[in-house]
Amino acid sequence: MTDGTREITYREAIRDAIREALLTDPRVFLMGEDVGRYGGCYAVTKGLLDEFGPDRIRDTPLSESAFVGAGIGAALGGMRPIVEIMTVNFSLLALDQIVNNAATIRHMSGGQFEVPLVIRMATGAGRQLAAQHSHSLEGWYAHIPGLKLVTPATLEDARFMLAAALADPNPVLIFEHVMLYNRSGVLSADAEPVDIRRAIVRRPGKHVTLVTYGGTLFKTLDAAETLAKEGVEAEVVDLRVLRPLDGETLLASVRKTRRAVIVDEGWRSGSLSAEISARIMEAAFWDLDAPVGRVCSAEVPIPYPHHLEEAALPQPAAIVAAAKAALGA
Amino acid sequence: MSEADTAKPPLSCEHLLGLLAEMVRIRRFEEKCAELYQQEKIRGFLHLYIGEEAIAVGSMQALTPADAIVATYREHGHALARGVPMDRVMAEMYGKTEGCSRGRGGSMHLFDAATGFYGGNAIVGGGLPLAVGLALAEKMQQRAGIAACFFGEGAVAEGEFHESLNLAELWRLPVLFVCENNLYAMGTRLERSESQPDIHIKAQSYNVPAEVVDGMDVVAVEAAAQRVCAAIRAGGGPALLECRTYRFRAHSMFDPQLYRERAEVEEWKHRDPIDRLDAWMHQTGILHDGDLAAIEAQVATEIAQSVAFAECGHWEPVAEMARDVYAAEGAQ
Numbered sequence: 001m002t003d004g005t006r007e008i009t010y011r012e013a014i015r016d017a018i019r020e021a022l023l024t025d026p027r028v029f030l031m032g033e034d035v036g037r038y039g040g041c042y043a044v045t046k047g048l049l050d051e052f053g054p055d056r057i058r059d060t061p062l063s064e065s066a067f068v069g070a071g072i073g074a075a076l077g078g079m080r081p082i083v084e085i086m087t088v089n090f091s092l093l094a095l096d097q098i099v100n101n102a103a104t105i106r107h108m109s110g111g112q113f114e115v116p117l118v119i120r121m122a123t124g125a126g127r128q129l130a131a132q133h134s135h136s137l138e139g140w141y142a143h144i145p146g147l148k149l150v151t152p153a154t155l156e157d158a159r160f161m162l163a164a165a166l167a168d169p170n171p172v173l174i175f176e177h178v179m180l181y182n183r184s185g186v187l188s189a190d191a192e193p194v195d196i197r198r199a200i201v202r203r204p205g206k207h208v209t210l211v212t213y214g215g216t217l218f219k220t221l222d223a224a225e226t227l228a229k230e231g232v233e234a235e236v237v238d239l240r241v242l243r244p245l246d247g248e249t250l251l252a253s254v255r256k257t258r259r260a261v262i263v264d265e266g267w268r269s270g271s272l273s274a275e276i277s278a279r280i281m282e283a284a285f286w287d288l289d290a291p292v293g294r295v296c297s298a299e300v301p302i303p304y305p306h307h308l309e310e311a312a313l314p315q316p317a318a319i320v321a322a323a324k325a326a327l328g329a
Numbered sequence: 330m331s332e333a334d335t336a337k338p339p340l341s342c343e344h345l346l347g348l349l350a351e352m353v354r355i356r357r358f359e360e361k362c363a364e365l366y367q368q369e370k371i372r373g374f375l376h377l378y379i380g381e382e383a384i385a386v387g388s389m390q391a392l393t394p395a396d397a398i399v400a401t402y403r404e405h406g407h408a409l410a411r412g413v414p415m416d417r418v419m420a421e422m423y424g425k426t427e428g429c430s431r432g433r434g435g436s437m438h439l440f441d442a443a444t445g446f447y448g449g450n451a452i453v454g455g456g457l458p459l460a461v462g463l464a465l466a467e468k469m470q471q472r473a474g475i476a477a478c479f480f481g482e483g484a485v486a487e488g489e490f491h492e493s494l495n496l497a498e499l500w501r502l503p504v505l506f507v508c509e510n511n512l513y514a515m516g517t518r519l520e521r522s523e524s525q526p527d528i529h530i531k532a533q534s535y536n537v538p539a540e541v542v543d544g545m546d547v548v549a550v551e552a553a554a555q556r557v558c559a560a561i562r563a564g565g566g567p568a569l570l571e572c573r574t575y576r577f578r579a580h581s582m583f584d585p586q587l588y589r590e591r592a593e594v595e596e597w598k599h600r601d602p603i604d605r606l607d608a609w610m611h612q613t614g615i616l617h618d619g620d621l622a623a624i625e626a627q628v629a630t631e632i633a634q635s636v637a638f639a640e641c642g643h644w645e646p647v648a649e650m651a652r653d654v655y656a657a658e659g660a661q
Contacts, residue, residue, distance in 0.1 A: 029469065055469065061499065066458045066492030073462020073476070076447060077397065079469060081462075100452050101459060109440035109448065110431025111653035145654050169656040244655075 010158045011181040014044050014120075017162035018082065022052050025080055028166060031058035031067055032084030041086050042122060042181050068094035068119065072102050072171075075117040080166050085121040088137045088175065102171040103146030117171045118162065124215040124265055125313055126179040131301030134309070136265040138175045138214075139272035142242040148172040148196070149242040151214035153180065156191050157240065164196040172196075175242075177215030177265075196241055199249040205235035208323045209253040211276055212263040213239040216314050220263050223319035234323055242272060247279055254284050259326040261293040263314050268296040293322040340548070342615050348390075348547050349610065350624045352382040352603045355406040357628045358415060361636065362405070362422060362436075366582055370639075371422045373435050374451075378406040380545075380577035383602035384509050385410040387550025388477065388570070391505075391558040395474040397445045397463040399456040402437035403509075403576075404449035407479055413441040415631055416638035425642025432645055445474075453514075454487030456480060457506070461493050464502035464567075475503035475561050483514025485528050494535040497567040504567040505558060506537070509544065511576045516588035529571040537567050544572030545600040575600075 008016070021028045030045065036059040039046030049057040060067040064085060071083040085091045091098070102115050125134035142149055148170050152158045158176070165172035202217065203224050212220040217238050224234040237253050239245065254260045260280055264273040277292045298312040359379050365371045378385070385406040392398070392411075400407040408418050413429050421428030422436055430440045437451040447463065450456035460478035467474045484490050485508065497504045508528050512519050519526045532539035538560070542553040550572055557568040575597035579586050586594075610616035 027470075058500075061492070061495060063488075063492035063496060065489050066461060066496045069455075069458020069489070069493075070462035070465055070496060073399075073447075073459040073464075074466040074469070075462070076459065077463045077466025077470075079466045096452055096455060097458060100455055101450070105440075105448065106656070107653045108430060108434045108438050109442075110426075110428075110433050112430075112440055112442040113447065114656060148655070 007184050007186050008155065009182055009184040010155055011042065011044050013155045013158035013187060014162065014176065015046070015048070017159050018045065018048065019051070021082065021162060021166055022048070022056060025166070027078065027080040028082065029056040029058065029079065030082045030084065031060050031071065033060055033062055033086055035059060035084050040084070042178065044181070045084070064090055064093035065097055069097040069101065071117050071119070072097060072105075072115050075115045075171075076105070076113055081117055082162070082166070083117065083119045085119060087133050088121050088123040089132050089135055091121050091137070098141070098147070098171075098173075099144055103144045106170070107146060114169050115171045116166070116169045118165045118174060119171070120174045120176060122178050123175045124177040124179060125297075125302045125309055126215070128304055128306055128309055130304040134302035136215075136297065138173075138242055139264070139266040141173055142272050142275070144243070146171070147243060149175065150196050151175045151177075151240060151242060153177070153214050153217035153238055153240070155183070155185050155187050157194060159187055159191065160194040161196055164194055168196070175214060179215050183218070197246065199237055199239045199241065199246040201235060201249070201253060202238045203234070203236040205233035206257055207233045208259040208261060208326050209235045209237055209257045210261050210263060210319065210323065211237045211239065211250060213242065214265070216263045216265050219314060219316050220319055223316040223323065226316060226320050227323055232323065232327065245276070245279070247283065250276070251280070251284050254280055255287045258287055258289040260288070261295060261319065261322045261326055263295045263319055265297050265314060267299050268294060269299065271296065290326045290328065293326050295319050295322050345548075345606070345610055345615055346620065346624075348386055348551070349603070349606050349616070349621070350628070351386045351410055352547060352606070353624050354415075354628045354631070355382045355385070355409050356603060357625070357632055358409060358418075359405055361632050363578070363582070365422070365636070371436065372424070373437070374402065375436050375582045376403040376580065377576070377578040378403050380597065380601065381509055381511060381574045382406050383547035383550050384507065384544045384572045384574060385479070387547040388505070388507055388554040390551045391554035392477055393474070394445065395472065397447055397460070397467075397474060397476045399447045399460040399463065399476065399478045400449050401453075401456065401480055402449050402451040403481070404439055404479070405436070408439040408441065408446055408449075411446055412444045413439060413446055416635040417441070419635035420639040420642045423639040423642060424644070425639055426645045427638065427642040454480065454484040454489035457484065457489045457493035460504050460506075461497050461502060464497065464504045465500065468502055473562070475505055475558065477505040477507060479507045479509060481514065482508055482510040482512070482519055482528055483517070483522070484508075485531065486514070486522055491535075494532060494537050494567070494569070498535045498537045501564070501566040503561045505554070505561055506567060506569040508569060508571045509574055510571055511574045513576070513580070513589065515580045516584070518588070529569060532569040537569050538565070539569040539571060541571045541573065544574030545602045545605060547602055547606055577601075
């Protein structure tokens with residue numbers, strides 16, 4: 001456990017969360033590709049095999065559909081599985097199980113069965129891993145009734161969202177942005193369980209609302225800092241939960257600032273950013289002083305070279321520019 | 330082998346009568362469903378199991394109430410043989426709230442927690458990983474149940490078949506894989522889709538013990554199921570039963586059956602599992618005149634009652650449509 005004074009990384013915060021879950025609930029186990037002996041492809045689960053043994057830390061074959069489906073079956077059978085999928089791109093091999101089984105069984109069985117399953121997966125770009133390891137497809141999953149999606153961006157959320165997800169009787173997908181694993185900081189001693197139903201204001205402001213989540217939170221906070229130096233007070237809303245969306249927190253901020261820019265590493269077309277924009281239009285159109293702006297990834301498969309990858313992703317300068325545009329500056 | 334001797338099905342007169350009655354019950358239920366479909370009481374897809382009843386009835390004899398069942402979209406027979414009440418199955422066919430899935434699933438999605446019936450799954454191959462997980466839950470919680478998974482030979486072409494057999498054997502999980510090989514994946518004959526049409530051989534690639542059984546012979550299916558389930562329960566890991574069978578009716582109610590010859594269908598009908606057991610029981614003097622008529626009368630009464638139950642059922646109010654998409658707040 002974290003003692004509150006030690007500086008820890010996002011990666012360690014997640015590991016602490018998994019450890020705590022394994023220690024407190026005998027129904028919890030972890031399975032996925034290379035989570036055991038290898039220690040996890042992003043080293044999140046390092047050391048857990050030694051501590052908990054191969055029954056509860058299960059290395060799986062490269063069979064995403066089978067081990068995700070087995071997680072659903074185990075959840076139906078009374079366990080509380082944590083399934084790790086290496087990246088969201090690989091989760092497409094398990095899409096059938098997630099969309100056709102995990103998301104439907106409670107409703108389709110008339111509420112007789114439930115799937116209290118947690119699936120963790122890495123998402124996002126920034127490590128020059130090219131077009132099959134770098135995408136942000138969480139917006140696709142946000143389309144599906146029956147699923148819950150959370151995107152821990154801060155150390156506190158990395159540390160505490162898992163417990164809340166495991167306590168939730170619904171299937172919960174946790175998206176961990178690959179560029180967050182090495183971020184470090186001191187987890188406050190009084191950090192406590194989090195509410196995974198709510199978005200949160202990470203920085204208060206009054207001139208424009210910047211709406212974001214996950215890997216782009218810190219880029220957005222950087223942009224807000226830049227804007228502050230120019231006299232623009234941006235409010236940063238971290239969505240935290242992509243489904244069901246916390247419209248209340250989002251709309252309260254937009255109604256206050258009367259301007260909104262959405263920052264999303266997903267592509268723009270048919271996206272989560274489009275959904276958020278539409279909700280703002282539907283519920284707060286008459287409160288707006290400017291069109292809703294968006295900063296998204298370029299509509300290309302994420303390229304390998306560093307300069308192209310950076311150019312494809314939302315960056316603080318573009319967020320600053322979009323905020324200024326919303327202000328008519 | 331010695332297990333085979335001890336696992337011989339109890340061929341008592343009463344037991345055989347029970348097998349016959351259960352197959353007749355399923356057959357007549359589905360014939361009624363076809364009729365109700367023509368009357369538009371039942372809508373959507375309706376996949377009949379007629380001709381294949383021996384597999385569900387035979388294999389269910391080897392399963393206990395503690396076991397979990399995962400089936401396909403052709404699962405009326407499995408649900409009935411498992412003990413899901415017929416009136417609740419019929420109400421589900423109608424889409425009424427009294428149905429075993431609250432009317433939400435219809436013919437392809439029968440669920441019943443009370444009997445451990447984890448659904449008709451309408452994605453070919455989609456149920457196999459679930460069965461692996463249910464078996465994993467049994468093993469990790471040191472419970473004695475096994476997971477039985479029914480699927481057609483079409484599912485063998487899906488990656489889930491291969492991934493699931495491998496994972497189940499790798500982790501030595503108590504899964505009974507029952508392949509109902511009726512030769513046609515909708516309209517595609519086995520030889521047209523599999524480079525190796527002997528399905529049980531594929532199980533060898535995963536070190537999963539497999540047997541082929543005549544799926545038109547309920548006693549043979551039961552004997553095989555008892556034998557492999559005993560091995561699974563003894564900790565032997567998963568096993569596969571390939572039951573060779575044939576569906577007498579079309580794939581669904583929309584199928585003009587252009588892909589198979591009428592003569593082939595007629596030939597298989599000579600092996601009808603009900604006629605076969607009936608004839609054998611007559612020959613051996615187990616079945617007496619009037620026994621079958623008594624079964625038919627009892628089944629007819631049950632079906633009439635289940636239709637009446639479904640007719641009297643209620644439509645789910647539209648206001649409740651979103652119930653159970655998620656657990657109710659505070660349910661955790």
